[in-house]
Amino acid sequence: MDLCGHIQGNRTCNAGAGSIPETGCSFPVGATVVRGGANFSVFSRSADSIELLLFDRVEDARPSRVISMDRSVNRTYHYWHVYVPGLQAGQIYAFRAFGPFDPNRGLRFDPSKVLLDPYGRAISVPRNYSREAARRERDNAATAMKSVLADPRAYDWQGDAPLNRPWARTIIYEMHVRGFTAHPSSGLSESKRGTYAGLIEKIPYLQELGVTAVELLPVFQFDPQDAPPGRTNFWGYSPVSFFAPHQAYSSRQDPLAALDEFRDMVKALHRAGIEVILDVVFNHTAEDGHDGPTQCFRGLDNPTYYLLCEDPSRYANFTGTGNTLNTNHPVTRRMIVDSLRYWVTEMHVDGFRFDLASVLARDSSGTVMSNPPVLWDIESDPALAGTKMIAEAWDAAGLYQVGSFVGDSWKEWNDHFRDDVRDFFRGANDSVARMADRLLGSASIYAKRGREAEESINFVACHDGFTLNDVVTYNHKHNHENGENNRDGHEDNRSWNSGCEGPADDPEIEKLRNRQVKNLFTATILSVGVPMFVMGDEVRRSQRGNNNAYCQDNDTSWLDWTLLSQHADVHRFVKLLIERRVIRDLEHEHRRVSLAQVLRESKRALHGVALNQPDWSTPSHSFAISGELKNERLFAHIMFNAYWEPLDFELPVLADGPRNWWRWIDTALDPPHEICEWNGETHVPETTYRVGARSVVVLIAGEGVNGHGALSPKRKAIRGLC
Secondary structure, eight states: OOOOOOOOTTSBOOSSSSOOOTTOOSBSSEEEEETTEEEEEEEOSSOSEEEEEEESSTTOSSOSEEEEEOTTTSEETTEEEEEEETOOTTOEEEEEEEOOEEGGGTEEOOTTSOBOOTTOSEEEOOTTOOHHHHHSOSOOGGGSOEEEOOOTTOOOOTTOOOOOOOGGGOOEEEEOHHHHHOSGGGOOOTTTTTSHHHHHHTHHHHHHHTOSEEEESOOBOBOTTOSSTTOOOOSOOOBSOSSSBOGGGSSSSOHHHHHHHHHHHHHHHHHTTOEEEEEEOOSOOTTOSTTSOOSSHHHHHHHHHBOBOSSTTSBOOSSSSSOOBOTTSHHHHHHHHHHHHHHHHTTOOOEEEETTGGGGGBOTTSOBOSSOHHHHHHHHOGGGTTOEEEEOOBOTTSOBOTTTOSSSSOEEEEHHHHHHHHHHHTTOTTOHHHHHHHHTTOHHHHGGGTOOGGGEEEOSOOSSSOOHHHHTTOSSOOOGGGTSTTOSSOSOOOOOOTTSSSSOOOHHHHHHHHHHHHHHHHHHHHSSSEEEEETTGGGTOOOTTOSOOTTOOSTTTSOOTTHHHHTHHHHHHHHHHHHHHOEEOSSSTTOEEOHHHHHHHSEEEEESSSTTOOOOSTTOOEEEEEEEEGGGTEEEEEEEEOSSSOEEEEOOOOOSSOOOEEEEEETTSOTTTTBOOTTOOEEEOSSEEEEOTTEEEEEEEETTSTTSOOOOTTSOOOSSOO
């Protein structure tokens, strides 16, 4: 649709009516295709002058045209603007900013550096891009990333709309766009491996698995050279833009094609019933500390965009990456909200996971605020209403806000769930009570806020740390490949190698590891909260003990698709777990029942090996949970045994309705008996059940379960989540 507003002085451009003044307009910020040309607007409070540079080719050492902005006519407030007739989408451009280089005042203008547009919608990267040139050389025009004029309106969404899936019916698959299909075993053509287009071709795999949302590691354009020498920044937590999709993830070289290919991916995922959540990095940029490269923000308005120390020549470092965004400055705050709006309205994403989100709670001095304006701006923005918002509720400087993150609707990565579930299954003392609390929604953390149970994002493994396979395969991190002498990465991994560090030839150790992976998945998928697991865990992907593979753009990080056949039993187990999380009633489609609901909403009871006698003592390693959802006539009894010997558990008596328990899961059994297909459960006639060492058993009873009447055509399980 056309940009709205009237031409009033130099404030607002209207793309659909009238003429644009040659001096341009301050709004919208960034580069905007308007009638007959393009309008450019960029913020800089302290610059003496700004130049707009137009390039014919991204590798050109000199611009084909330089347009100087006169502060007396091309500046409104602190916005520098100009209208250039005749320009079309695809034009390569950048800025130069002139002003004092005075670090002691926080000013770092350097007119020898070519600067990206902070609001640029597309970025072109030269083949000879050099991060070092942006740090050291006098003129880096030939080797610098440059912005590309784009018109986001020029795309046919074909009726695509947000899916708005309720949190209670969400299962998140954290994944890396490139890592998902880069491996030759993906079966894709070389041009599509590691791209948005490649991900589209693998959507049927995601559908079959049953996940309802993908959480993509950063797809904002980032600096791949922000890594140790000889390595590549793979994860992407090093942004240079908050509006442009990463160009290298496109199967085509044209930067504008990256916009369309990203949107093709979103549209295809939506058609498959899968939401798209972006992992976003609004806490720092790739410009690093005081000796970092000048790529954009530093060269335009350093004290606006960054938190500076008492000595303004130094950067506050609450992120561990050299700099921290000044997120509650009005200009930076507006840029963040504008970015989120853009990705929702123009790129149709469904949600965001905020990396080191607690940084957004700090003011310009770094002090933690009780009501940070940027967080309330995000939450209350009408364009973002209904958008999924997830916080990594801590930062690298010790601010920890899990259970207390500001806002009414934010969900939180729950690292307590990760640590306590790992502790329990590795046999740690004093872990039983914590484990039970995590499975039932972490009431000790969240209940005091009176929020829904799905406030907790439950995960045992994510991109940062061991894969699930490595949790049961390594006691220690093995990060030597990262080039930092194994000093990087977490030391506290709460892992257990099952008796042998690394790959094992002993079939009993391998059998135990397989069982432990299934135990961990069962706890995650059936827990109260929003389950999340990371790409490849469903086929036991390993990083060979590397728990910080951010710089490994190779088979350490890529998904090896041959694992799908090697670990078909684990894949099947996870798929069946997800299938049974939700039951759909065809007769009354508004009614949905899941085993997670039984734990979330029902009358629940906690037990030890004896009914109603949970053992919370230090040496205890077992407990059971039973739930009864009377209105739905569904019952569940889940027994957890992290002890190294089998234990006999008493079973509850089913007084009303069904008289028999049926076994759905017993991870101690060999495949395929460890989990049953729907309606294939095994009758349990006894009043006790022997739970094998280090295993989980799930018994169910009720309408639609074997032994209580076969499912009628009007009431049956639907494979895959609704």
